[in-house]
Amino acid sequence: MWRPGWPDTRPPEVPPRLARATAARIGKQHVRHLERFQARTVDSAPLERGSVFHSNPLGRTFVALLRRVLWLAVSGVVINGCGGEVQAPVREPDLSVKSDALYSENGVQLWSLTDPVIPVCWLTPGYDVDKQLMKESLARTWEFESQVQFTWTEGCPTTGTAKYVRLELIPSAPPDSGGGMVSVGMAGAFRLPSQGRSGYIDLPGTNFSGRLSRLQYLASHELGHVMGFNHEQHRDDAQSPCSANVNLGQAYTRYDRDSLMQSMNACNSNMSEDLSAFDKVGVASVYGPRRWTDQFGTQGETPGEILRQLADVDGDGDDELIYFHGNGVRVAAANASQRTFQVAQVWLADFGTSAGWSGTLHPRSVGDVNGDGLADIVGFGENGVSLSYSTGFSFTPGAFSFVGFHHASPNWPSALAAPRMLEDVNGDGTDDIIGFNGSGTVVSLSQCTGALCTASTQFAAPVVALAAFGSSVAQGGWDGVRHPRRVADVNGDGKADIVGFSEWGVIVALSTSTATTASFAPPALWVADYGADPSVGSWATADYPRYLGDLNADGRADIIGFGHDYVWVSFSTGTTFLPAQRVLKNFTVTGGSWQAAFPRFIGDVDHDGKVDLVGSRPQGTQVFLGKTFDANALAP
Known part of the structure; x- marks a missing residue:
């Protein structure tokens, strides 16, 4: 028996996923946090050129070998010499596409997890072309996949207290494949002038076949060490023949044979800069998904007053970011191939706070209400519904549509207590109005298509379509924060269904609406998860938003939940939701310090049919693309 909205007299809330009554439902209960360790003592002696195991021994001397061994004997720094063990660092061998995933050994210190900037200076003059190629590879x-930013300075300071990653370039004799060795993580690689170099890259010989791709690989691999990622063959879960001496540490993703950070003579011959799928999830989890724009940040905002949504307002198939700010509505188009949003353009001087619209009292929603392929604005104002059609490059002036769903009515007191939204509940290709108040679920069907539609003829009169999901005790006592309600097509029939996140789990009422009638089947429990009660995850505050979107392009909307430690997803089968799976350790309270004041929302910004995750915080707006979702990526 489901009991949404009952008073919570249970023990104090715990963060989502930290209290699990039924661990088998979601897999392992215990999730590991990212650990930040102090690095081992950094020896001030500079790294020496040379290697112990070398794919091309020409030009290497016994003296270089001896100096390397002696340096290791007196130095406690955590380093990676690419191609062998840290006990005997060596040059980077050619790597294959078979490797494992991201991890850091104990003692490695990561860089700042918010706005990580890694300053690199070149110890070696010249080589301008090679330097530019390496910058472009990074x-x-x-x-490209995270918030990490490298800065580049020509020439390193020789005195003073300015710290850099001090990188030396060393030419190789043709046809040498090159290699490299660097200290791992911030504590080891971030150095004063008196501490010598942080590491070196041995440039491939000018006659080496595939020199460009090899140079790109070396740059991204070696700077991956600087970011704090060790060779993957040292993980305790690495598999033969790609395993080596185990060095315990923090695994960010599961074992994966495609990582850029694998370095093992036995099984690899890597000649590519490409990150694996798990690399992308791992670096986004550690350092946060890439910031696509400095726009739409939350600096100086009153939480809830400035609205952000994603929808296709210009008909190009990509969702744009729509921003309801003080003076009106701005729209920014996405450029997924460059991982950016274009500069926002003002599409309409209305629906903003300067026009009297309040984020907490007057919700606004964006959807295609007339079936022309362009998402329109519907505003639920003080005295009724206002409508503004998209022209593909602007919005028409807002026009009054009808009396209903408005704040002046006691039935619609606030955006949280009585949420309102747009979705197509009857499958006719136009979005309808759905609202939840004390009476239950109220629907106003869109009844007009094409250019002849007007604000006054667009919607039918509101009706109570289902006596459920309402805020009254008779309707189950649904609370706007503890029990969010969403509308999306979860069974693939083309009609949007009601999904409520109750006290005890996820409740679904499938749409049975027709062209002229709005109706829904009786509510049913689809999964005992994502609920406010601690027994089903303790999803009880606005810090833990939940949404619906198609993650795998199968035509059915799935659950996306921003939990305490992880982003969790549950795929729809059409009759139930599968057990929750972790897909990202960021956009969460412990992963990036996200909270209710930093809105997270979803949409498809790259036109691949899969929902993407978007979040805004003071510094700007970050995106994690749905094509990167992999339920098997994160480490257990």
């Missing part, structure tokens, strides 16, 4: 890999 921009396509780690910077």
Whole structure:
């Protein structure tokens, strides 16, 4: 028996997923936090060139070998010499596509987890072309998938207290494949002038076949060490023949044979800068998904007053970011191939706070109400519903549509207590109005398509479509914060269904609506999870938003929940939701310090049919693309 909205007299709330009554439902209960360790003592002696195990021994001397061994004997720094063990660091061998995932050994210190900026200076003059190629490789890999940003300075200071990652370039004799060795993590690689170099990259010889891709690989691999990621063969779950001496540490993703950070003579010959799927999830989990724009940040905002939504307002198939700010509505188009949003344009000087619209009292929603492929604005104002159609490059002036769903009515006291939204509940290709108040579920069907529609003819009169999901005791006592309600097509029939996150789990009422009638089947429990009660996850505050979106492009909306430690998803089968799975350790309270004041929302910004995660915080707006979702990526 489900009992949404009952008074909570149970023990104090615990963060989602930390109290599990039925662990088998979601897999392992215990999740590991990212650990931040102090690095081992950094020896001030500079790293020496040379290697113990070398894929091309030409030009290497016994003296270089001896100096390397002696340096290791007196130094406690955590380093990675690419191609062998940290006990005997060596040059980078060619790696294959078979490797494992991201992890850091104990003692490695990560960089700042918010706005991580890694300053690199070049100890070696010249080599301008190679330096530019390496910068571009970093921009396509780690910077492209996370918040990490490298800065580059020509020439390193020789005195003073300015710290840099002090990188040396060393030419190789043709046709040498090159290699490298660097200290791992911030404490080891971030150095004063008196501490010598942080590491070096041995440039591939000018006649080496595949020199460009090899150089790109070396740059992204070695700077991956600087970010704090060790060689993957040292993980305790690495599998033969790609395993080596185990060094315990923090695994960010599961074992994966495609990582850029694998370095093992036995099984690899890597000649590519490409990050694996698990690399992308791992770096986004550790350092946060890439910031696509400095726009739409939350600095100076009153939480809840400024609204952000994603919808396709120009008909190009990509969702744009719609921003309801003080003076009106701004729209920013996404450029997924460049991981950016374009500069926002003012589409309408209305629906903002300067026009009397309050985020807490007057919700606004964006959806295609007339079936022309362009998402329109519906505003639930003080005295009724206002409508503004999209032209593809602007919104028409807001026009009054009808009296209903408005704040002046006691039935619609606030955006939280009585949520209102747009979705197509009858499958006719136009979005309808759905609202939840003390009477239950109220629907106003869209009844007009095409250019002849007007605000006054667009919607039918509101009706109570289902006596459930309402705020009154008779309706179950649904609370706006503890029990959010969403509307989306979860069974793939083209009609949007009601999904409520109750005290005890996820309740679904499938749409049975027709062209002229709004109706829903009786509510049923689809999964005992994502509820406010501690026994089903303790999803009880606005810090833990839950949404619906199609994660796998199968036509059925799935659950996306931003929990305490992880983003969790549950796929729809059409009759139930599968057990929850972790897909990202960020956009959460412990992963990036996200909270209710930093809105997280969803949409499809890259037109691949899979929902993407978007979040705004003071510094701007970050995106994690749905094509990167992998329920098997994160470490257990």
